[in-house]
Amino acid sequence: MVPAVIEYREISKSFGGIRVLDGIDLTINDGEVTYIIGTSGVGKSVLVKHAVGLLKPDSGRILIDGDDVTDYSEAQWRPVRTRYVLVFQHSTLFDSMTLRENVALPLRKHGGLSRHESYRKARDFLEMVQMADKGDKMPADVGPPERKRVSIARALTLAPECAILDEPTTGLDIIASANVDRMIDHLARVLNKTVIVVSHDLRSIFGVADRIIFLYKGRVRLDGPPEAFRSSDDPVVKQFIRGEPTGPMEM
Ligand SMILES: Nc1ncnc2c1ncn2[C@@H]1O[C@H](COP(=O)(O)OP(=O)(O)OP(=O)(O)O)[C@@H](O)[C@H]1O
Ligand SMILES: [Mg+2]
Structure with a gap:
């Protein structure tokens, strides 16, 4: 059995009365490349921020390497964040x-x-x-x-x-995103790292993912390998693959 690294157990999170995550149950496996996908605003960034303690759930538990980290203090999170690093959607380099x-x-x-x-x-x-x-x-x-x-x-x-x-490839041209894809592949297959990628980029998803988690209306709508995603009969999944809006905008 593959050891689990990050476990989300019944995670819910609301902002201003709007429930963004609505009971997420999810285990990210060691050594896999897992893509988190879904339309803009569905809660992808919110989900991954919970894995490094930048957001705390309203309810539910988060476990890392089997330890319950839900109530960790900042001081307890710090060493975790050197083993589990989040590269933000927007660059945070020092300008000077x-x-x-x-x-x-x-x-x-x-x-x-x-x-x-x-x-x-x-x-x-x-x-x-x-x-x-x-x-x-x-x-x-x-x-x-x-x-x-x-x-x-x-x-x-x-x-x-x-x-x-x-979103490592958002805004990148096709050559630059192919380089990022190659790097993700290298991290997982050569260096044996666990990689979680938030992305909209279907080309990258189908090329590199071991597993796809598709979020929709606060929940996991589909969880499986790229083949399961591509051949899904779920109209919401098909709509997403065709690039049509499926997001909270239409709620
Ligand atoms: N710190 C926060 N305070 C208040 N609302 C927030 C906060 N962070 C996220 N949200 C809200 O939660 C929802 C989900 O946001 P999130 O950034 O996770 O979306 P996303 O799926 O990453 O979208 P995108 O693809 O555009 O990056 C949005 O409605 C957003 O406005
Ligand atoms: Mg985001």
């Missing part, structure tokens, strides 16, 4: 530092490397996202897709067991 420095900083802060070593190692991480030749540039000198790749490289410096990528 070069791309290399952005990646080198956590290597010194958490990895205890010297300045010289941290720069050398940062180059390897930038290489992984095809950004090694741009280490001297400032975040403002490159486009959003490149900033996204550097954010991913920075997250990986912590050597997390689980990388959670919120």
